Amino acid sequence: MSGTQKLVDAFHQLDSALPAAQFPLPLDGAESLRSLAGSLAHQVRDYLLPRASKLDAPLLAVVGGSTGAGKSTIVNSLLRAEVTRPGVLRPTTKSPVLICHSDDEAWFRSDKVLPGLVRTDTQLHDSRALHLVAFPDLPPGLALLDAPDIDSVDDANRALARQLLLAADLWVFVTSAARYADAVPWDYLHQAQQRNTMLSVVVNRCPPGAIAQVAGHLAQMLAERGLASAKLFAIAERPLGHDGLLPLPDVGGLRQWLGQLASQSEARAQVATQSLAGSVRSLDPQLHELIGGIQRQDEAIDELREQSEVTYRQAVADVVQAAGDGTMLRGEILSRWQDLVGTGEFMRNIEERISAFRDRITGWFRGEPEVQAVEIAISDNLAAVLQEKGQWAAEQVAVKWSRTRWGRDIVIAEPGLAHPSPDFDAAATAAIRAWQSDVMRLVEEQGRGKRMKARFLALGTNMLALALMIVVFAATGGLTGAEIGIAGSASVLAQRLLEAVFGEGAVRKLAEQAQADLEARVQGVLAVELSRYGVILDSLAVDDGATAQLEAAAAALREAARSAFDDLTAPEL
Structure with missing residues (x-):
């Protein structure tokens, strides 16, 4: 059996084990553990399984970021056409938009990628729908996905934004000159660093006279947080053209970088392998976090059970004594x-x-x-x-x-x-x-x-x-x-x-x-x-077997990762 097939089998094993990770008691951290278990389940089905099953599948670049950062405008400007509608009202409740070449449309319409989202040919006000657009001017091999706001006040939008970013081969992370130092974007960028995700950061709406200063400060912050390899692009704040797009030179650098990835099969394979390997590496500590949480749930339930049993044993003893x-x-x-x-x-x-x-x-x-x-x-x-x-x-x-x-x-x-x-x-x-x-x-x-x-x-x-x-x-x-x-x-x-x-x-x-x-x-x-x-x-x-199932899944992933990746890209598990 090939290393890749072992990895696919390990993902299936993990997918079967994750439903057992339940956290019914409101212990400290239980809510975040429930979120983590759900997030891992989405990640396995949305990204890990399809990518491991088909390493040469088209890359998915998710354009995500903060509210009002201009994500949709940047996507349209890259394509030189209004394909996705920029949100006006907040929170922006609209279906995410995935744009791909017609040659790649069958892959993204299948249930292998983001199986939990319903495909639609129209952009709806429904975060559960994925608006799929075949765009002939986008080169084959790379798709762009305009995601909801990571800091939306709408819980469903915020959860979907996280889900989509974790399903990506690479991120185009958009922030603004006014908000690039906010905590929420850096929480996401930290996840990109942990997963070794291919990353580009776009700081939009920079004061024209301060582009160099903003970009320099942001580059320093990225380097200090282990993200020095991220591609950084700065866009000046200026009125949009009559077509609602940014001038081509403003997005030219980002457009060229994405185009090079799309046109070079070797580069695409490197991105896919890097993201897959990084995602696998990040799973091990997260699975052990779930296992620890399950054990704390078991201990809390055992404590409650012991309290009731001791009390009733004492009641029996008291009656017998009397x-x-x-x-x-x-x-x-x-x-x-x-x-x-x-x-x-x-x-x-x-x-x-x-x-x-x-x-x-x-x-x-x-x-x-x-x-x-x-x-x-x-x-x-x-x-x-x-x-x-x-x-x-x-x-x-x-x-x-x-x-x-x-x-x-x-x-x-x-x-x-x-x-x-x-x-x-x-x-x-x-x-x-x-x-x-x-x-x-x-x-x-x-x-x-x-x-x-x-x-x-x-x-x-x-x-x-x-x-x-x-x-x-x-x-x-x-x-x-x-x-x-x-x-x-x-x-x-x-x-x-x-x-x-x-x-x-x-x-x-x-x-x-x-x-x-x-x-x-x-x-x-x-x-x-x-x-x-x-x-x-x-x-x-x-479930009595929850811990054993997750431990077995983690062990299978470690073994499969050693078989699937060479020494340069192998997760350090």
């Missing part, structure tokens, strides 16, 4: 449990009651309604804790995300993220009730042994399940002070009751499993809440 540190053995649950098992003599003589278990076990509690009352109290109170932590987690994530501009934008766009989802309270209640069912199933499975069957049936699944929940609620020993005397005794009673039926070792395992099941249920319902943030972040995340 369910095991004795917090639940206060208030209604304790009161309902005491109503169920009784107080007084029962609490004073636990050991005696346990020894009398086989004879009078069914008299220990007052019946099914009291059991249901404890179950409801546990369900309501534990669900309330879970609901409170769900609300806290949503609020905390919103606060954390709002500390960055990009996170704040998401919260503003999705205000519901600062609150639990509408069905969260119901889901939390359902999760706790499901856990209560889990505990009952554990008790039933443990009670299948024949040796404990009578004792198990005497108390029943619900009573033993409630006792196991009470044990879980005091598993981490968070009770202090006077609470030990009341709630602690309730927990001890539940522990002794279970041990009388299942044995000490089995109760410990049952409590551990019940606690693990509770954590799983809490994690499950809060994971659904957390997933709301994940869905949004996933929608903003850059």
Whole structure:
């Protein structure tokens, strides 16, 4: 495979990789990176692919520059005919005009050059249209394109001006004596220097007595910025002729220079190779800039994701802690449990009651309604804790995300993220009730042994399940002070009751499993809440393979460039 074909293939690979360069979060520099990615995509399709595919294609000289610099007038004066209409109103919204010899018309009418612009035979007030003019007096091999203003107040005009300049083999950059030192022109000239673009600079409308002074100063500025090789032409300010053209001598030097390029195939090939090589060389740092921007996007999204995940992990831990540190053995649950098992003599003589278990076990509690009352109290109170932590987690994530501009934008766009989802309270209640069912199933499975069957049936699944929940609620020993005397005794009673039926070792395992099941249920319902943030972040995340695709494209370009250009013109990559 030839070096040129490798280069074409590398451009196709880059063209496929660039759409993956997305910058959805408004990080610093994201807007310029989005612009850069779009600019590179245009450059590949508008210029790099067609030029690499056909090195001997006609040269495209783009005439660009500042507002009111006289670009259209200079183009017409070079051609000695009014081919492109000078703009009068600002901003000048008109279609760019491409003038070529009829022998080159088929090349420029094809979709190989500037494929995103619609060809037209009339100059329109539409920057998306390219007015194509076949002009017999322009020598074949070179086309002129009258581009929009680089500093237009119209965004579309300004973007198109940049796109056209980056699609050029050479620039005819027009400025004026009053504006040649402005920042915007020099930003573009710096790009020409980076790409090693063949360049001519025309300083128009010079005071007749100051042409040498203006030209000398501009030449010094060009040299200081690495553009000493640029062809410099100065045109005096004077009234236009009746035909609206500059006198031929005023544009004679520029006309002669362009004519020499058009007439010499070797010179055209040199320009094409120089511009192509310079453009390829400029791609490598730009691609690495995109790759760095993508990595910063990934890091920002990972940070937001970590903030949400850490917050919800803490919410799970808080609920589990509250369910095991004795917090639940206060208030209604304790009161309902005491109503169920009784107080007084029962609490004073636990050991005696346990020894009398086989004879009078069914008299220990007052019946099914009291059991249901404890179950409801546990369900309501534990669900309330879970609901409170769900609300806290949503609020905390919103606060954390709002500390960055990009996170704040998401919260503003999705205000519901600062609150639990509408069905969260119901889901939390359902999760706790499901856990209560889990505990009952554990008790039933443990009670299948024949040796404990009578004792198990005497108390029943619900009573033993409630006792196991009470044990879980005091598993981490968070009770202090006077609470030990009341709630602690309730927990001890539940522990002794279970041990009388299942044995000490089995109760410990049952409590551990019940606690693990509770954590799983809490994690499950809060994971659904957390997933709301994940869905949004996933929608903003850059393609996982974006960095690898761009790195591979950059490597392919470096390798292809070494094959396509000789040592004198090879990009220093």
